[in-house]
Structure formats: structure tokens, C-alpha cells
Amino acid sequence: MTKIIVPIGPQHPLLKEPVSFQLTVEGEHVTESAMRLGYVHRGIERLCQERTYVQNIHLLERICGICSHVHTTTFCQGVEALLGVKLPSRALYLRALLCELERIHSHLLWLGVLALNIGFDTIFMYAWRDREVVLDIMEDLSGGRVSHAVNIVGGVRFDLTDDRRVTLLRQLNGLEEQVRILLGVVEHEQTLQARTRNVGRLSLEQIRRYCVVGPVARASGLDVDLRRDMPRPPYDGLTFQVPVRQEGDVWARTLVRMLETVESVHLCRQMLDLLPPGPVSTRVSRRVPAGEVVSRTEAPRGEVVYYIRSDGSDKPARVKVRTPTLTNLITLPSQLENVNMADVSVVLSGVDLCIACADR
Amino acid sequence: MNRLLRQLHLFEEIFSAFQAAFPDDPLTVQAMPIDETFVTLAPEHIHEACEILVERFDFYHLSTITGLDTGAAVELFYHFWNAYGITLRTALPYTALRIATLTDFIPGAAFYERELYTMLGVVFEGHVNLQPLLQPDDWDGSHPLRKT
């Protein structure tokens, strides 16, 4: 049978971001795949060395528009560790509140994009309509729908009044109802399951060897979540489940993400109920003492790692960012082996690509 | 407290294993934020040290490999995590920017090594596909993160 190379990207209706895949196709089956990154490579790590820590918060937030808060959280967490400051509890709770809201918005966004790519436009519209509630909440708290700019080195720059807190709890109730409807669709809808079951399967052994992170790893049986396994405030005082499935296919990943969304709503509620009083930031010096730090957090797509080295000035000597999508991309060739052309869209959506994060 | 005791116990075992495997290596150990332990090794010992971490102590998760040009050498950091974080640090002189690849037992290291090859010019011996990762088609061959 003749081999044909089908290019996907950089401009393609499936892809929201430019990345190039070359799929070698024999008949209807993909036999090989190659990918080319670098369309969104902006050289952020080098830019970080030329700007101060404060300017870098603004820059690092724009590595990715979907998981922007988690990048600045990891960065500020690292710089605060270098400075040796201890944040007030209220600041940690508010930071984590926005982290969980971002997780909800990211998973709903992803569900919509997956539905769009498999032809289920209704769920795209429903998921993104429900996502608007989360964006409204984030805008009310921080002033921005997508870019929040709430993290400063030393805390957060917004606060929550008590009646705003009560309104938020009510909005979360409404959101939970909608998320449970979407969860029901994923669990019971036959067409969605027919498209996503048994596609893009990864075994636990492959997950461990490729060092995969996030919901993709949890869908294949790896029970790791940095919020629970690196116990730090406020998560060490909150109760939540970490959903883990064993099937390892795209349906398992969808289910894990939707269950995580429900858990995130519960976490937001707990954080609002237990919000401690006090200041929301502490003063820190502009110059960071010389040192090195490795900072990790659990982003919606998995583990985000920052390595920061400071040389005593107000500019970092090195900021290294490793985002979860770069790690998960390496599994794509084995996922795309022997799939039908029609299933390629499902496989690519299942990994939750955020190429802006991967390329930096 | 339990967690701290478990961590201390585990790291005692790891350091003994390293000392037994590399008796001539000074092996400096530092505690770093956030909850991370740095071990400095010579470049030729990194491959075996990583094998010990992965096979004997189940540190299967390699978070990433960081590279940094200090002006005097290129430092590499191998960040591992399994409930606790441990980083192996090594320094490569500019005249010998080569080190053994980890992809023979950690396939997940492939992209990190390719990125270091692009950004700093470090050659990972034994890597099956050491191509540039993020550079454009008209890349002139310069390494963006090198100081010199």
C-alpha cells in the first residue's frame, strides 16, 4: 500500500495553536508520526534574565493564557522561598482559590474543544457557556477574565469582602449543578464513549517510563497529585479526592478531568468557608539573596516545575520552566501508532495540548 | 514529622549507595528550598547515579533537566521526584560539553536533552535523535542560553 504523509498544522481546524504533525498514513492507518515544535517559541527563559523579578511576573503570566495563574504562583512560590518569607494564611488561601478556579475553567475549556473536535458541538456550547460563570467570578475577584495579575512576590493583591464571599458560594452552587450535568454526559452518553473509548491507550509502565504527569497519568493508574503529595498550606488542611482510573484511554482522561472539576468546586467551597482573616501580603525586598530553588505545583495539565537561581541582584540569573505539555507530548508517537485517521483528532485532543506552554 | 523522618531515612540510604558506587567523588549534599536535596557529582558518574535512583529507590519521575551557563562552566541539574525531590548537579567544562544520555532507561528524558542541545550546545552521547527542538528553520546554530 502506498504511504502518504498527511500534514496537520500549523494552521488546521483541529489545532488552536501552531504545531506541525506529519503523519505517515497507509490506507486509513497511521504508521508513523513526527512533530515539529517551535512555532510559539518566544525565548521567554532568556527574556527572564533581562528583566526584574516584578517584571517577570507579568511576563511569565503570558507563557500561556489558559494556565497563567499557576505559572506566576510557581514563580512567586520559588522567589518567596529564596527570600525566606512566610506568607500570611489568607494570601495562600486566595492564591489557591484562583488556582482551583483556573483548573475548573481549563477543564471546561478542554471538554468543549474535545467535543468540537469529535463533532459534538452541543457540548462545546454548553461547556463554554458554563465556563463563562467561572470567568465572571475570576473577573470579579481580579479584574481580568483570562489574565489575572493577582500574584505578587509576598502574597496576592486582591481581597474578598464577606458579602462577596457569600455571593461566590451561591455562584459555585449553580456551577456545580452544571458541571454535574456535563459529568453525566461523559459517563453515560454513548456517542462520546464510542469515539473516545479504547483510543490513545497508554499503560502504567509507559506512563512511568515517559515521566507523564497530570490527568493523562492519573487516567492510566498513576496515583500522583502534587496538591496531596507535597503537603503545603492550604491544601494540607483541606479534604479532597484525587480521581484515578485504570483504562488509560481518552475516555478515562475525560472522566478524570470532569471528576477533578467537581472536586475543584468542592475545594473552592472549603477554601471560602475556612478563609482565615488577616493581611493578604507581606513586604519583601526587591533584591533576592543568592540561592537556588526548585518550585513545583499541580497545574490543570500536570506538574509545573520552575528552577530559579538568583545572584543577589534584582534580576534572576536563570529561570527554567518545564510545563506539563512538553512532557506529555512525548507520548504522542506511541498513541498515534495504528490509529485510524478519524481517531487522530480524538488522540490529539485527549492529551490537552498547550503548545504555548511547551514552546515557551 | 513522620514525613521528615521518612525523608531523612530514605536519603541516608541514597547517600550510602552513592558513596559505595563512587568512592572517589566528594559528593557534596545541600538542602535547598522547596523541600529539595541537591547532590553534586562528577559528570561521568551521573548516568550510574540516575540508574541507582531509578532502579533501586524508584525515583522513576524525572521532572526535567535544567542547564545553566554560569560563565565558568555549564551546569546541569537532573531533577527527580517521588514524594520527595532530589536533584543531581554536575558541571561540564566548555571544552568537554558531552555527557551520557539517560534515554536508554528513561525515554521521557528525550525532549529535555534535545532542548539542552539547542539552548546550550550540550551533546548527549547515545541519544537516538539529537535534533534541535525549538529553533526555527533558519537557525544559525547559536545557543541562546550561552553567555559566551
Added chain:
Amino acid sequence: MNIEVALRELLHPIVRWARRKSPWVLHYNSGGCNGCDIEILDTLTPRYDVERLGILKEASPRHADILLCTGPVTRQSRDRLRLIYDQMPEPKWVAAVGSCCCSGGVFQGAYNVLGGVDHVVPVDMYIPGCPCRPEAIIDGLARLLELIQ
């Protein structure tokens, strides 16, 4: 010959009216963080719903009237962007959505970034914002359509 010219003169305002009433857009991200892209996708969702204004998001450059660009142009994206622009049939317009697209935004000075999209293609409408709100995108598109008149 006269009849042909007369027919063309008659049809021209109708065609122009049709183009203004239902522009088909193509969205291309030439290196951005994705913030503006998700706000562009947001305009399709029930709250903003640009489809009721006749704007349809197309998949192929050959079907599109307006190119909605986001992100600063990276060195790798430059040629692809030019290719996409060249593949669009005349008449075509370009709207630069977001601060990065207008001027390079926060990434100015990066070694792999050329700057705004006007380094590569001629821009008809600049819509600033970081990221650009859906209301601003719709307003920008509406003004562009007025310009087309």
C-alpha cells in the same frame, strides 16, 4: 460589452453588501500565548454568539475574507503566516487581535520574536488588549466592516 459592464455595475453593490453582512473569518495564531485565541473562540459561544452577526469561523484560507491574527510573529511562524495570507482570495482584510499582534506586546526584544504582525502582512484593523476582550473583538470587527463599505 456594454451589457456586461452594466451588469457588473449593478451587481457590485450587492456583492459588497453580501461581503459586509457575512464575513467569514480565519483565525491563525502566529506565536501567541493563547489568551486572545480563547477569547476569539469565546465570541462563538452562547454569550457573545457572533454567528448571529453573520461571522463564521472558517477552516481554510481559501474560504475566508478576514484573517484574525493573534500572537507576536515568531521567526518560525513568519513564512506560514505569509503563505496563509497569500492563499486568501481577494478582497481580503487582516485584523490584528491583541497587543502582541499589534506591536509584539510583552515579548518585544525576545530573540525569536519579530514583533507585531504588520512586519509580515498589511493590517487593516488593530485591536489592542492583553488579552483582548470578546466585546473589543466584536467592536473591532464591526468597525472593519464599516471600513469595507
